[in-house]
Amino acid sequence: MDVQRFNHRKNDHISRNTTPDNWSETTLEDDAMKIYTRSIFADQQAELYGTLSECLPMETKIKEPFLKISMKDWKARADGLLEVCFKKGEDVIASCSCRRFEQCGLLCKHIYFVFKMFKFKEIPNKYVMRRWTKDVVPNDLNNTFDLSVDDNDGHKKAKEVAYEIMQTGEYLIGNLMRDFDHLVIVRDRMREMK
Incomplete structure (x- = not known):
């Protein structure tokens, strides 16, 4: 238990008092840095990096009130074709056929790609699971x-x-x-x- 407590305090201290490298200097990355613990930020940073090197939009269909954006993911299994269903507005809706958010509560590079496409400056609150944030366990x-x-x-x-x-x-x-x-x-x- 002492080792667990020590590791928890160490990780908590690192998350709260140090700043990770910010390679892209995008506002979405800045927002993720403020919200998430260090290890979760590293995961989300990798997803944001994937928007540059692994995602290619193929086709956009309008099915009111949603946009359906097909994209190719160069690192995905099988044919790598995925679809993001997106609705912009006050109540943003974004879901991806990879189902990453539904499975683990973290956004995928495909949804980040669409957020960047529509110039989002912050991650919408509904897509931030409290369990991954710095303040979930108060010090x-x-x-x-x-x-x-x-x-x-x-x-x-x-x-x-x-x-x-x-x-x-x-x-x-x-x-x-x-x-x-x-x-x-x-x-x-x-x-x-x-």
């Missing part, structure tokens, strides 16, 4: 604070600053556990500010 500091705020810009910024303070504190504590003197200095400064 000890997050449990201490109630950060449920509305979407007001001022409150949103305050929430972002609060998270940043908690992450910085968590980072400092993690790095100073073996340096008692500096840990005491940080504690004393925080007491002064309190």
